Amino acid sequence: MSVTAQNLTLLTDLYELTMMQGYFKNPVQETVIFDAFYRVNPCGNGFAIAAGLDQVIDYIKNLHFSDEDVAYLDSLGIFEKDFLEYLRGFHFTGDIYAIPEGTVVFPREPLVKVIAPIMEAQLVETAILTMINHQSLIATKAARVVNAARGDGIMEFGLRRAQGPDAGTYGARAAMIGGCIGTSNVLTGQLFDVPVLGTHAHSWIMSFPDEYTAFKTYAKMYPDACTLLVDTYDTLKSGVPNAIRVFKEMRKDKVLNGRYGIRLDSGDLAYLSKEARKMLDAAGFYDAVISASSDLDEYLIDSLKTQGAKITSWGVGTNLITSKDCPAFGGVYKLAAVKQGDGEFVPKIKLSENTEKITNPGNKTVYRIYEKSNGKLKADLIALVDDKFDESKDLVIFDPQETWKKTHLKGGTYTMKELMVQVFDKGKCVYTSPSVMDIREHCINEQATLWDETRRLVNPHEVYVDLSDRLYKMKTDLLNKMHPEE
Amino acid sequence: MSVTAQNLTLLTDLYELTMMQGYFKNPVQETVIFDAFYRVNPCGNGFAIAAGLDQVIDYIKNLHFSDEDVAYLDSLGIFEKDFLEYLRGFHFTGDIYAIPEGTVVFPREPLVKVIAPIMEAQLVETAILTMINHQSLIATKAARVVNAARGDGIMEFGLRRAQGPDAGTYGARAAMIGGCIGTSNVLTGQLFDVPVLGTHAHSWIMSFPDEYTAFKTYAKMYPDACTLLVDTYDTLKSGVPNAIRVFKEMRKDKVLNGRYGIRLDSGDLAYLSKEARKMLDAAGFYDAVISASSDLDEYLIDSLKTQGAKITSWGVGTNLITSKDCPAFGGVYKLAAVKQGDGEFVPKIKLSENTEKITNPGNKTVYRIYEKSNGKLKADLIALVDDKFDESKDLVIFDPQETWKKTHLKGGTYTMKELMVQVFDKGKCVYTSPSVMDIREHCINEQATLWDETRRLVNPHEVYVDLSDRLYKMKTDLLNKMHPEE
Known part of the structure; x- marks a missing residue:
């Protein structure tokens, strides 16, 4: 097409x-x-x-x-x-x-x-x-968001909130022009030869009997790009410990060679990222990437960077794809x-x-x-x-x-x-x-x-x-x- | 297509x-x-x-x-x-x-x-x-705008400010569902069999040697739907008098049988519409419709109605097609x-x-x-x-x-x-x-x-x-x- x-x-x-x-x-x-x-x-x-x-x-x-x-x-x-x-x-x-x-x-x-x-x-x-x-x-909105992230990568994630299919598809193209490192929109990837990114949703976690099994299954399938979504049940009590358990098993099996880490999608991102960073570091996973999404825009990212949040990868949806404030x-x-x-x-x-x-x-x-x-x-x-x-x-x-x-x-x-x-x-x-x-x-x-x-x-x-x-x-x-x- | x-x-x-x-x-x-x-x-x-x-x-x-x-x-x-x-x-x-x-x-x-x-x-x-x-x-935004107009017709005019072709085309469809009486978007008219509306732009007026000639030429072509845009040079000193001159000639030639009137696209719409109404009424054009456009939304229309503005037809663009405030x-x-x-x-x-x-x-x-x-x-x-x-x-x-x-x-x-x-x-x-x-x-x-x-x-x-x-x-x-x- x-x-x-x-x-x-x-x-x-x-x-x-x-x-x-x-x-x-x-x-x-x-x-x-x-x-x-x-x-x-x-x-x-x-x-x-x-x-x-x-x-x-x-x-x-x-x-x-x-x-x-x-x-x-x-x-x-x-x-x-x-x-x-x-x-x-x-x-x-x-x-x-x-x-x-x-x-x-x-x-x-x-x-x-x-x-x-x-x-x-x-x-x-x-x-x-x-x-x-x-x-x-x-493109202008994307440049602002990218600028706020001070060198961290911004992923465009907004298709479901875009003003229709074109707005999502050409909007993602424009977001790439403005400096995003990739988009979740597969059609944009196909039409414009730009990187597409994405892992799994809460529904993936919920469709397994427990969080660990969901993580483990995902990690087996995608060991080279293994970002686990940790906030389905309880980020610090359940999500991060289960992710660390899976990363340990991957390390033991010598398959922890690609990009891996966790994604926070709700809650206080400054606090949760700092705590999660400590837990990952304590287990020796210094290079595990902490990414975040959750109604982000350039002001929130700027504020989180200023607060010393331990996030180095950002997924931005609604506020970017609609340029919500303008x-x-x-x-x-x-x-x-x-x-x-x-x-x-x-x-x-x-x-x-x-x-x-x-x-x-x-x-x-x-x-x-x-x-x-x-x-x-x-x-x-x-x-x-x-x-x-x-x-x-x-x-x-x-x-x-x-x-x-x-x-x-x-x-x-x-x-x-x-x-x-x-x-x-x-x-x-x-x-x-x-x-x-x-x-x-x-x-x-x-x-x-x-x-x-x-x-x-x-x-x-x-x-x-x-x-x-x-x-x-x-x-x-x-x-x-x-x-x-x- | x-x-x-x-x-x-x-x-x-x-x-x-x-x-x-x-x-x-x-x-x-x-x-x-x-x-x-x-x-x-x-x-x-x-x-x-x-x-x-x-x-x-x-x-x-x-x-x-x-x-x-x-x-x-x-x-x-x-x-x-x-x-x-x-x-x-x-x-x-x-x-x-x-x-x-x-x-x-x-x-x-x-x-x-x-x-x-x-x-x-x-x-x-x-x-x-x-x-x-x-x-x-x-559709929801359109329902709000239509509701604010208290029975007056709302025309959807926002294609050029839409978030891409789909947003303009399916957005106009949704605006019709929400109660608009027509759209300027011809593609929406073709695809979804809804009324399309529109007359002329400032560029039409500017491409003629003078405003009267531009109006007169338009009126000859479209006597049955003759809405003249009156704010290119000066609404009350030039636009409305020239429109009245053309309407008088149409009345004399017995071709003033359809919908006719003026469109205000800038300035203080409450004041200008009241003055224009007086001028049109004084010339006997009681049924001339005064329509308005100019960055309108439901709040502005509500305010203009409350102020007693003499506008009964509204063209709404950017604020509707993007649902700008949300x-x-x-x-x-x-x-x-x-x-x-x-x-x-x-x-x-x-x-x-x-x-x-x-x-x-x-x-x-x-x-x-x-x-x-x-x-x-x-x-x-x-x-x-x-x-x-x-x-x-x-x-x-x-x-x-x-x-x-x-x-x-x-x-x-x-x-x-x-x-x-x-x-x-x-x-x-x-x-x-x-x-x-x-x-x-x-x-x-x-x-x-x-x-x-x-x-x-x-x-x-x-x-x-x-x-x-x-x-x-x-x-x-x-x-x-x-x-x-x-």
Whole structure:
């Protein structure tokens, strides 16, 4: 089976189709530029992790209206025959640029840019947002949880609490991008070639006459990855002693060669892990791993680490797979420029009484500026695609809202990297996604360029995202033109 | 395309498969009973709406390990050849009982009961929970939002903020079950035959030289469902006057025969709707509908209704499709009984230091008790399947935790209805789901049996869920047996 082979063409809001018919019937045959971006980092984080692009690529490649799709739309009674005929031959013919998955990103930066005839660009809005919003959200949440664990491994365990099969499957993919070491979701393992992990549940223990027999049976089957769940009856009085009894027998039989240990799934994890550690150590099982699960999130893991809990492996479920404290990413898709025929793009701006909600006009890209001496991220610069920069020259960047906040970068002390890559060229895919494990590696490297203050769980330092001089001027001119009397 | 034809067999936690192999290799060939239930109503609601069963039915029907699935599992290096051979021939052979979709349910009631060989019952745990948890969550949230709107229509608009395509598509299905009047998601409309709704976005307005032309063009195309989005430039100075100009022209041309009106998508909705209403009424457009969207949820809608906002139609996005304040349902799947060969089922109980988490043992069903005089829901009774009741006789029910809380029901004054129906019989599906619109109707009727105090948004009155005498005795006996010294 292949999730990606699905025809998701009708995965769109009805208004995209009513607007398409409107454009079809009227002489508004423009080429447009739409930007997908977000305004606020989720979960109070200092950054987000871009994810979901590969799903978008599959979606765009498979975009077509089947006979059933057209018949269904016809049945709604609002679409005319000539428009339905047009849909029959529809495919995406535009260009798409995007920031690769696993990249650290910040508010207002275009994550995906669509340059296409207006009808095509409008149709794909909803699905692009659904996919980018969902996976970027979970990748970002995962990065937080991984960060809180200070080097310990995080396992993604949330499938049963995910918002449906996709949310569990693509969510687990995103969690891997964000730094998890494996997932319990077998389908994610199959589809995306990532490690799958898991041992047994309370029902395993309960289906045997006693806990020892359940442990012993499991250990015989899986001596190389033997994590025993110790809280079914009583963690310290029954679970840990029975586990130690089984480990002793394995040691005697010389089969204790792989990863082994216990899993705590309830109770006071700080106390239980310290007591269990003492008991395991006293029996000579110094390398037995203590793993824990039980409604964990980044704050609880951070607190347990601070309390000196003897846990070095963590299973995180509900709070990660749903990003429970912030379950939506808030990405939007806004018109940035329009051109008629072979003309020039005319920049467009969306006004709002809320200054933060005013969009950036024009055909843009994003540059990342690093300090040359240490490779740390200095600032991001949203620029027009035809802006020119020279790293050997001085650069002054300034906050687009509080313009008196200026940063002077001396030529030769910084480097610049363009973040967006071309993904579709005239409807043809020209980009191959790396493997998920390679994206995960990229994401780790990306986060290493951040200052600790930006990675902090609470009140992180905000990274500057400035506008190039020419983009700032374009925006200001447009605003002045639209508010002539004010 | 068909979402339901997908093979989701590997949509499971790895530990289900490692346990399956454990059962396969060891003489634990039992038939078991598992209950899927939840412990706390989501979003502080007084009840939940059961949903997701139809997706579970499709999943169970399609359950099989393809050659690719078996090859993938083989590649993990933890499964033996004879077990993989067994998987090749695997299909579900058990019985499933469930409470039909759209039914009002309460904590601790089995929503789904699986009676099957332990390997089969274990495999299906994760996917059943994923589907029931997700759809029940969104249906319940939708019921809250619909309830807050006091009879106004709620449109589901959240696809772009959903946790992936499934969450958007099945979430919209669940939102319809919970009482929405339509969804923007065209795929949901196609798959589940529910109304799809939508007009145009800000980008439509921005792609025309001016707002009036954009409105006029739209009105010409869609005179029968002409809702104009009025907040792109300035709601009261530009949007509403331009809408009125277009409505006047439509009235003059005698094409103002359908549903028409305006949509507010930002700003102070209470103020703007009152001012817009005055302007529309002054121009004689008394039947113009004012609809609103803008990060709405049940509390905001309730507040706007209380403030006398002149809005009668609501589009709800992010907060509904993600159940933002409570994005997980928390359903669990627990072993309730075990039998060897043709023997009797032996009840099983899961202990916990938290009394609320102790499970109910045995082969159970759920009865709903109504007051005969007014049809209102009196209490639910979790009972053993072989319990006998007689509505003509007196019935004393009591709280299973606070057993002194007793309710005496006089024979002839109450009626009882069994809630669970058989869905699979020895692996064969024996149940046909009603249409989504029929489930929605059932859900409305179900909620009509509740007292207003139970439907309250905040601090609702809790409905009694009691245990039958025989079930209570079975549970107490098991607890006493497991804690002999205490």
